[in-house]
Amino acid sequence: MKIILYQTDQSPPARAVKMVIYILGLDVEQRELHPVLREQDTPEMKKKNPMRTIPFIDEGDFRLSDSHAIVIYLVEKYGKNEHRHLYPKDVRKRANVNQRLFLDCGILFRQLQFIMGPVYQGQMSDIPNNIIRGIKTAYWMLEAYLNDTKFLADDVITLADICAVATVSSLDGLYPVDGERLPKTRRWLDTMQAQEFCKVKNEPGATQHVAYLKLCMEHNRHTQSKL
Template sequence: MVLKVYGDRLSQPSRAIIIFCKINGIEFEEIEINIFKNQQYSPEYKEINPMNQIPAIVDGELKLFESHTILMYLSCAFPQVASHWYPSDVYKRAKIHSVLDWHHSFLRRGAAGFIFNTLLAPLNGFRSYPQVIIQVEEILLRSLSKLEHIWLKDGPFLAGNSQPSIADLLLACEIMQLELLSEKDYDRILSPYVKVIQWVEDTKSATAPHFDEVHELLFESQKRFREQMATKSRKTQVKSKM
């Protein structure tokens, strides 16, 4: 039975898994769980992932969720995966785990939190609080600085590696999500981090043409989100003048 990947290409960890399968020649069936239609809450999907989150996979009897976990599993279960993605050497593997664990508490929290509170919440009628926005932006900026000055200090890829690991793919997809912001916010936040920008480009090249192809939906949505936010901002300005 072929591997099943449940996800939405608008979700950064879903994209990482799809790109990983494509670049490593892992045959898979992609099943869309549209998060804007709340499909992650359907009873059928709850059987796959009781946490109601994407992505998830089903490989034979195994149902698995959490994107880091999934990429570690796929690296071990599919012998064609090149060793640089998740080295078996205990020291090299430990360094990759360290980046991945750090990602959870810092870059992911900052980036996903900032996008949710400044973009997805206002566009979808959820409340977001100024204090929370200040907090997540601070986490995001601190995380980008750590990426630039610590994780990319010793080589073109994270933790001093000369070839990409699963950590590069997961974290680069996280950074790509910032493309949904307005051009002004995107530049303000990202442009000071030249190594980060170069590393995303390097990860893109190392996984071409799949990286760009899997990100197509993100760029289509970028256009829509930017227009919606501009309209919302114009309406707020008009209201405040009345």
């Protein structure tokens, strides 16, 4: 059965999955879900995806949520020899990729969630200092991991880079990576954004995501000024 991907372009995790699909050359049906409108909360969607997160895939008798689990599954099942560097067989290399994937979901994306939730709920008009400190800390972690390798887990691009760039490209639009203080992170981000898969499947959605968040914050400032 043809894979159905439920996604929205503004979602960093969905963009990560779309980049992997593009790299693998898979023919996938895409269906739009709008998380702000809570379209993932319908009874049909909750049955398919109890986590109610975006993205998730439906392959008939098999469904899977969480972008990190999805990209691993897609590479393991559909990847060819030329794709093996994305999720290497070597146990230690794979462990490094996994750890950086956990870094993305547990630290990087959390910084973005600390912004998105309050902004969408009308509670945040500017990014507060405590969240900025968290973003800076996350960036410094990336800088440290890039001390020994060109990319986050190896000297070649892996799934860790693809997932992280989807997140960081949105964060960078809200609080830019300082190239003077974080030269390795800035170089990594620029290198990733120059990749064709990133230009085609990440850049448009990231631009929309950042613009929408900034628009919401401006709206929140305007609303709060009237109170």
